[in-house]
Amino acid sequence: MSRKLRFCAIVAVLAIVAAACGGNGSTDGDTPGADTGAKPVAGGTLKTGIEDGYDFFYGMNPSAEYYSVSWEFLRCCLARTLLSYSGTPGTEGGNDTLPDLATDQPVVSEDGLTYTFTIKDGVMFGDPLNREIVAEDFVTALNRVADPEASSGGYWFYYAGVVEGFQEAYDDPKLEEVSGIKAIDDKTLEFTLEEPIGAFPFLVAMPAMAPLPAELTEAHPKDIGQFLVSSGPYQWEGMEGLDITGKTPPTGMDIGKSYVLVRNPAYDAATDDLRPAYVDRIEVQVGGQTQDLLDKVEKGTIDLCVTCGATATTLQTYHGDPTLEERLKIYPSDGISYTGLNVFQPPMDDVHIRKAVNWVIDRAALLRLIGGPDQGEMTSHFIPPSMLDGLGQDYNPYGTPDERGDVTKAMEEVKLSKYDSDGDGVCDAPECTFDALTVTDDVDAIKTLETMAASMEQVGLSMNIKTLNYNAVVQKCATLAGHTPFCQAAWGKDFASAYTYFDPLLDGGENGSNYAFLGTTEADLQKNDYAVPADGIPNITSEIDECWALPLDEANQCWADLDKLIMEEIVPVVPRRFSNNIDVLGQNIVNYSFDQFAGLGALDHYSMAAA
Amino acid sequence: MSKTQLEPETVEQNEALAELVAPSEILGRSPGQIFWRRFRKDKLAFVGVFILIIIVALALAAPLFARLLDHSVNSQYVFEMTTPGGVPLGPTTSNEAGVFLFGADGTARDLFIRVLYGAQTSLIVALTATGIELLLGVTLGIMAGFYRGKIDSFISGLVDIFFALPVLLLMLGIVGACGAQPPGQECLGGLLQPGRGLVAFVIGVFGWPYIARIIRGQVLSLREKEFVEASRSLGASNRRIMFKEILPNVLAPIIVYTTLIIPTNILVEAALSFLGIGVPPSIPSWGAALNEATAYYRVAWWMMLFPGLFLFATTLAFNLVGDGLRDAFDPKTA
Numbered sequence: 001m002s003r004k005l006r007f008c009a010i011v012a013v014l015a016i017v018a019a020a021c022g023g024n025g026s027t028d029g030d031t032p033g034a035d036t037g038a039k040p041v042a043g044g045t046l047k048t049g050i051e052d053g054y055d056f057f058y059g060m061n062p063s064a065e066y067y068s069v070s071w072e073f074l075r076c077c078l079a080r081t082l083l084s085y086s087g088t089p090g091t092e093g094g095n096d097t098l099p100d101l102a103t104d105q106p107v108v109s110e111d112g113l114t115y116t117f118t119i120k121d122g123v124m125f126g127d128p129l130n131r132e133i134v135a136e137d138f139v140t141a142l143n144r145v146a147d148p149e150a151s152s153g154g155y156w157f158y159y160a161g162v163v164e165g166f167q168e169a170y171d172d173p174k175l176e177e178v179s180g181i182k183a184i185d186d187k188t189l190e191f192t193l194e195e196p197i198g199a200f201p202f203l204v205a206m207p208a209m210a211p212l213p214a215e216l217t218e219a220h221p222k223d224i225g226q227f228l229v230s231s232g233p234y235q236w237e238g239m240e241g242l243d244i245t246g247k248t249p250p251t252g253m254d255i256g257k258s259y260v261l262v263r264n265p266a267y268d269a270a271t272d273d274l275r276p277a278y279v280d281r282i283e284v285q286v287g288g289q290t291q292d293l294l295d296k297v298e299k300g301t302i303d304l305c306v307t308c309g310a311t312a313t314t315l316q317t318y319h320g321d322p323t324l325e326e327r328l329k330i331y332p333s334d335g336i337s338y339t340g341l342n343v344f345q346p347p348m349d350d351v352h353i354r355k356a357v358n359w360v361i362d363r364a365a366l367l368r369l370i371g372g373p374d375q376g377e378m379t380s381h382f383i384p385p386s387m388l389d390g391l392g393q394d395y396n397p398y399g400t401p402d403e404r405g406d407v408t409k410a411m412e413e414v415k416l417s418k419y420d421s422d423g424d425g426v427c428d429a430p431e432c433t434f435d436a437l438t439v440t441d442d443v444d445a446i447k448t449l450e451t452m453a454a455s456m457e458q459v460g461l462s463m464n465i466k467t468l469n470y471n472a473v474v475q476k477c478a479t480l481a482g483h484t485p486f487c488q489a490a491w492g493k494d495f496a497s498a499y500t501y502f503d504p505l506l507d508g509g510e511n512g513s514n515y516a517f518l519g520t521t522e523a524d525l526q527k528n529d530y531a532v533p534a535d536g537i538p539n540i541t542s543e544i545d546e547c548w549a550l551p552l553d554e555a556n557q558c559w560a561d562l563d564k565l566i567m568e569e570i571v572p573v574v575p576r577r578f579s580n581n582i583d584v585l586g587q588n589i590v591n592y593s594f595d596q597f598a599g600l601g602a603l604d605h606y607s608m609a610a611a
Numbered sequence: 612m613s614k615t616q617l618e619p620e621t622v623e624q625n626e627a628l629a630e631l632v633a634p635s636e637i638l639g640r641s642p643g644q645i646f647w648r649r650f651r652k653d654k655l656a657f658v659g660v661f662i663l664i665i666i667v668a669l670a671l672a673a674p675l676f677a678r679l680l681d682h683s684v685n686s687q688y689v690f691e692m693t694t695p696g697g698v699p700l701g702p703t704t705s706n707e708a709g710v711f712l713f714g715a716d717g718t719a720r721d722l723f724i725r726v727l728y729g730a731q732t733s734l735i736v737a738l739t740a741t742g743i744e745l746l747l748g749v750t751l752g753i754m755a756g757f758y759r760g761k762i763d764s765f766i767s768g769l770v771d772i773f774f775a776l777p778v779l780l781l782m783l784g785i786v787g788a789c790g791a792q793p794p795g796q797e798c799l800g801g802l803l804q805p806g807r808g809l810v811a812f813v814i815g816v817f818g819w820p821y822i823a824r825i826i827r828g829q830v831l832s833l834r835e836k837e838f839v840e841a842s843r844s845l846g847a848s849n850r851r852i853m854f855k856e857i858l859p860n861v862l863a864p865i866i867v868y869t870t871l872i873i874p875t876n877i878l879v880e881a882a883l884s885f886l887g888i889g890v891p892p893s894i895p896s897w898g899a900a901l902n903e904a905t906a907y908y909r910v911a912w913w914m915m916l917f918p919g920l921f922l923f924a925t926t927l928a929f930n931l932v933g934d935g936l937r938d939a940f941d942p943k944t945a
Contacts, residue, residue, distance in 0.1 A: 291906045312697040312717075313910045319696065365689040369718060372696045440787075440887035443906055447718045450892060454687050465892045468787060 040591035044608030045281040047302045047586075049293045053470065054307040055286045057153070059255050060225030063144045063208050064154035068492055069306055071207055072598035076275060077234035077261055077282070079210030082106075082117050082138065082189070083201050086274050087595040087602030089331055090386060094596030095496035097205045100274055101133065101231070105201070112196030115204075117189045123271050126230035126264035127239040129213055133231055135183035137211030142181045144217055145208045146170045150224075155494060157503070157511075158203055164192040198552040202495035205597075219245040226253045233269070233277035233604065234261035259284040278591065278607035289441075294584055298324070303586035303608070306600065310582040312371045318584065329592050330374055333581040333599035334386050335492035336501075337376070339452070339574035340477065340515025343538055344530045345485040346431035347461070352417035353427065354571040358398040360410035361455045366576055369451060370444045376577040378403050383563040384578045387498045391560040397567045410459045420460075427460035436486040437476055440467040445488045448576070477515050480528040487515045490579065492599045497552070498559035502544045506572060516572030538570045649939040656935020662928035666921070670730035677728075680709055682721035684728045684895055689719040701913050714913040717903045726917050728895040733925065736811045736890070737876040741869055743815025744876075748822030749865060753853045755823065756830025767827070770820040778817045782879075785813050786888045810889050814879050822868050829861045863940040870933030874926035881922055897922045 050069065058064040062079050065071065075084060084100035086093060099105060101123055106115040123133045144150045145159060146169040160167040164180030180192040193200060203209070211231055212224075220227050226249035228236065237252025237260040252260035261282040269277070285302070293305040294314045310318070310328065318324040341348040341357070348354055363378040380398035385391060400406040411425025419429040436453070438445040446467065453463040463486065468476070476482030477489070491513075494500035504513050509520030519539045525532050540562065547558035566572060583601040585592060591607035594600075640648070650656060669676075677683055691708035692700045692715035699715035699722075700706070713722035755766035789798035789809055798809075833839065834857065842856050883889035884898030892899065897918040904914035 289905070295909075311906050313907055315696050316694065316698045316910050362689075365687065365719075368689055368693060368695065369697045374696070443717065443903060446892050450685070450718050451687060451689070453893070454685060467887055467892065472787070 040276065040278050040605075040607035041610060042278050042280070042607075043610070044279050044588075045283060046279045046304065046589075046603070046606050046608060047283045048285070049288060049296060049302045049305045049308075050284060050286045051290055051293060051305070051307050052287050055256060055259075055284070056225065058225065059223055060228055060253075061150070061154075061222075062210050062212070062225070062228065063141070063147075063151040065207065065225075066154050068598045068600055072306075072595060072600045072603055073259075073261075074207035074210065074232075075595070075598060076232070076277075076602060076604040078228055078230045078232045079207050080123070080231045080272070081205050081207065081210050082119070083205040084274055085205065085595065085597035087593055087597075087605050089594045090334070090496075090596040094594070095334075095386075097201045098274060100205075100272070101211070106191075106204075112198075113193045115191040115193070115200060116184075117191075117204075119187045119189065120271050121187070122268050123231065124266040124268070125211075125213055126235040126266045128242050128244060129215065129229050130266050131213075132186075133211050134186040135189040136186075137213055138189050138209065139177075139181050139183050140214050140217055141209055141212045142166075142178050143169070143176060144212060146178050147176075148173075150217075150221060151208065154208060155206065155504075156208075158206070158494070162193055162195075162197050162200065162203065164194050195549060197548070198550065198555065199495065199497050199499065199548070202497065206495070216244055223249075226250070226255065230264045230267075233264055233267045233272065233275055234282065235264040236260070237262045237281075240265075257286055259286075275604040276607075277604045282603060297584050297586045300587055303589050304583065304601065304606070308584070310371065310374065310584050312369075314584060315371050315374050315582075327585040327587070327589075328374075329583040329585060329594060329601065330580050331594040331596075332377070332384075332386060333492060333579050334384050334496070334596065335490060335579040335581075335599055336379070336382065336384060336575060337448075337488075337490045337577045337579055338382070339576070340487045340489045340505075341572055341574065342480075342483070342485045342487075343516050343518065343570070343572050344480070344520075344525060344533070345434075345483050347417070347419045347427060347429070347434060348485040349531070349533070350417045350419060351569075351571055352413040352415075353419060353461070354574075355398075356410040356413035356417070356427075356459055357452075357456060357461065357574050358567075358571065359400070359413060360405045360407055360459055361452050361574065361576070362403075362405040363576055364403040366448055366451050369447050374580065374582060376579040379575045379578050381563055381567045382573055382575050383498045383501055383559060384493075387493060387496060387501070388556045388560050388563075391556050392563060395560075395564070397564070405455050407458050414459045425459065432460050433462040433464065434485050436463040436465050436488075437473050437484050438465070438467055438488045439470050439473050442488075449488060452574075474512075478510065478512050480510055480517060480520065480524055480530065483528075489513075489515060492579075495597075497555070498563070499544070499548050499555075502540065502559070502562065503548075506566065507541055507544055516570075518570065518572055538572070540566065540570070646939045650935055653935040653938060655931045656939075659928040659931030659935065662924055663932065666730055666925050666928070667734065669727050670734055673724065673727035673731060677724050680721065680724065682709060682711075682724050684724055685720065685893060687719045688715065688721075692719045698910050699907065699914065701911065713917040714911070716900060716914055717907060717911075722900070722913060722917060725895040725900060726897070726921055729897045729900060729918060730921060730925070732807060732890055732894055732896045733877045733880060733922070736807050736814070736880040737873050739808070739811035740814035740818060740876045740880075741873050743812065744818040744822055744872060745865065745869060747815070747819035749826050749858070749861075751819070752823035752826025753830050753857060753861075756827040757834050757849065757853050757857065759831070763827070766823065770824055773817065773820040776817070779882075782813050782817060782883060783886065783888055786810060786883060806894060807890055810880055810883060814876050814883075818872065818876065821872070822865070825864055825868060826861055829864060830857055833857050833860055867933060867937040867940055870929055870936055874929035874933075877922070877926055877929070 056065060056070045057067050060070060062074055080101050082102040083097040086098060088094040101119055102117045103120050106117050108115055119135060125131055125133055145156050146166050148170060160170060163178060166178045166180060169175045169178045182190045184190055213229055216224060216227060216229050227244045236250040238250030242250050263280055290308045291311055293308050296302045297305055318328050341354050343349060358380060367378055381395050383392060385393040414420050414427050415423050415425045419427045419432055421428055436449055438449055449465045476484050477487035491505060506514060506516060506518045508514060509517055509524055519541050520537060522532050543562050547555050547562060550558055581599050588609045589606055590609050591605060593602045593605035595602035688708040691706055699717055699719060701714040702712055704710045711721055713726060716722045716725055751766050755763040786809060839852060839856060842852050880889055881898030884896040885902040889898055890896050900918035908915050
């Protein structure tokens with residue numbers, strides 16, 4: 001099942017960003033947009049842009065959208081959940097799940113298998129339904145996630161094996177209901193788990209668990225996003241009086257072109273402690289290239305580019321002008337930029353070659369070329385310490401002087417490989433020339449590959465860099481049939497657990513985002529003309545399951561140990577950078593908050609200068 | 612005072628007058644001599660030739676310059692030629708990494724060396740594509756004009772179909788699809804490898820109809836001439852008539868058209884590379900350089916200027932030469 005959307009979203013986001021905590025982003029919650037001294041006020045319009053091809057990938061279908069930008073729009077504006085996030089940085093609790101549509105945290109049974117939520121009074125669906133949200137609407141939402149057609153491309157797998165009966169409902173088209181969720185009454189909802197999972201509240205806070213009215217899911221099984229009836233402070237413009245059983249979407253929802261959010265008249269701010277929802281209206285125009293959109297922000301044509309991050313040009317311009325510099329907002333985003341290595345495709349089927357690549361690349365040059373420390377923090381391991389409660393902060397398995405790479409150590413590894421016939425530390429087999437793929441219009445990714453190629457040439461590894469459109473790259477990188485040994489990737493967490501790295505990216509064979517294909521089957525390898533490794537197929541499924549089952553506070557060390565295992569023994573990735581998110585604010589924005597959950601600026605926290 | 616008799620004021624007029632009054636002294640000149648007498652008077656064409664000579668020389672000398680400056684085409688100077696924020700530095704003769712006449716590009720490489728190697732890419736792709744266009748266009752054009760009838764209808768129909776194709780989109784699709792196949796699965800059984808050859812092939816395959824139509828029109832007229840009749844009466848085969856008798860008589864339009872499509876092909880290659888689906892990133896290209904420059908134009912003007920200047924100068928030069936040749940071959944257009 002493809003999980004490319006989340007990946008894609010992260011690519012878009014990370015392409016923008018930069019920087020270790022050393023940026024000028026405040027670690028407080030809401031911060032001034034510029035030094036205007038203005039306090040956040042309600043009202044005004046937030047005009048935003050999104051680059052070509054980086055808007056919502058499944059038409060804002062909440063059961064399938066697996067993309068940080070979509071998630072931010074759902075969290076902030078359209079789809080409240082039982083538990084949700086405050087739209088603040090991690091240092092301010094932005095990764096913590098807080099009661100939203102639920103009156104309080106869930107009541108958990110002693111055996112950890114039953115979670116009971118009480119739903120707030122007075123929470124309503126917006127236009128055109130304008131009715132109270134009840135427990136059955138959450139049942140509808142989870143049943144929809146268990147429908148492979150409705151949630152294709154999404155993150156249904158997080159619920160499989162966790163919520164009782166989910167996997168069965170997913171596998172059996174005739175089984176329409178998940179047995180592990182029950183509406184006890186209109187205000188009481190009960191989940192039954194198959195095993196105690198400490199991270200279950202995170203699953204409840206994901207946008208796919210937002211309540212959905214059956215009236216809507218029945219009328220629009222596929223294009224639900226266009227008619228999405230809001231449970232949040234905003235709704236699509238034109239929802240008032242809309243026939244949601246019809247085929248004409250509201251005026252504010254033009255997929256791939258533009259989106260307009262206006263206030264939801266049925267929303268009661270008194271029921272919501274998480275969303276200030278300052279602006280009256282959010283306009284989104286899709287189209288344009290990164291630098292063009294950032295230039296528009298500087299000129300004031302738009303207030304914000306949601307997906308752009310910041311280019312080296314923009315960073316230099318803004319850092320060079322104190323009045324502009326305060327409009328750069330830089331926060332660690334719990335994301336990583338890395339290279340996925342197909343561990344079955346020569347020459348990356350040899351662990352010594354994979355280690356050699358990790359030793360030889362010049363991480364300092366790679367970071368500098370895309371904008372320097374603003375863009376993030378160099379790393380040679382996989383899990384951001386922010387996901388491990390700080391564990392792994394000093395772990396640097398391929399650390400080299402000034403992080404410029406170590407050719408000697410790389411050559412030592414190449415010598416041990418099967419691709420160095422004369423033992424001189426230089427890869428000399430025909431397989432040492434191989435393909436690397438990246439996205440055509442991703443200038444930073446191309447620069448990164450070219451820089452890595454220059455380093456790898458020193459040990460005889462020669463890359464043919466090929467560029468394709470995004471979908472083609474994912475298709476080739478995510479399938480064994482693509483036979484692509486070296487793929488650029490970026491990822492951001494789904495919730496604050498290392499599980500959301502290991503499970504999607506390094507488990508389950510061909511799952512859409514596991515570019516290393518760990519855990520694939522012998523049959524799949526043979527079907528795709530791969531040699532089956534004599535020492536077995538690398539697989540960390542049991543280790544992942546073991547960590548996942550632990551209580552949250554005990555799991556961190558387990559995940560940190562697994563991080564070491566993969567970086568020192570399997571080496572399926574070449575980590576480069578724990579990424580930052582950079583938002584460049586227009587001059588009219590007077591309040592900003594970074595939403596650690598989505599890794600983007602919180603749209604409900606933006607406030608505009610009074611006209 | 613009114614002039615009642617001819618008073619030649621220039622040498623040229625004098626010569627012309629002499630020819631009028633003394634027809635017996637007219638000198639016979641070959642078509643080549645006539646062409647050269649006309650062409651050498653076209654100063655702009657000579658400027659074009661001069662520019663082309665310089666650019667070709669620079670392209671050929673690219674490895675020499677790379678050795679002299681000790682900057683290979685893909686060498687990076689990240690810490691010497693970028694700011695801490697990754698913005699490339701401009702032209703300099705005093706950098707610790709040496710002389711960078713055109714500054715650095717976005718990957719901290721020597722832009723001067725990249726531009727020179729880019730000239731190689733542009734010229735190789737454009738000339739190869741033009742060769743493919745000529746081969747297909749001239750062959751099919753002569754056949755259509757010579758045979759007429761069903762063959763003409765078929766070839767002309769093919770030309771019409773190609774004219775109706777969304778060529779740029781097809782180029783994007785084919786170069787994109789064939790540019791990233793894993794080893795063993797390349798297009799045309801591996802004949803089309805990503806790189807200059809693939810781009811040239813695609814440009815050439817879609818560019819031939821223009822010249823085919825021109826040649827067909829010329830041949831339709833020439834096939835009725837006496838020399839063709841004579842050749843046929845002597846028992847010459849159709850192939851001989853087409854390629855030994857008629858082809859030499861359409862060389863003029865072929866040469867003119869060639870000089871005009873080369874700059875077009877240079878621009879198409881640049882456009883494909885600008886869009887990111889031309890030659891692979893490791894091969895220098897003016898189009899790719901211009902694409903990269905769009906992200907830096909506010910802080911690194913040199914990245915836009917130098918590749919743009921070379922692209923402009925090369926296409927202008929070819930056009931000037933083409934215009935000159937056209938005027939020289941066909942005085943009606945002079």
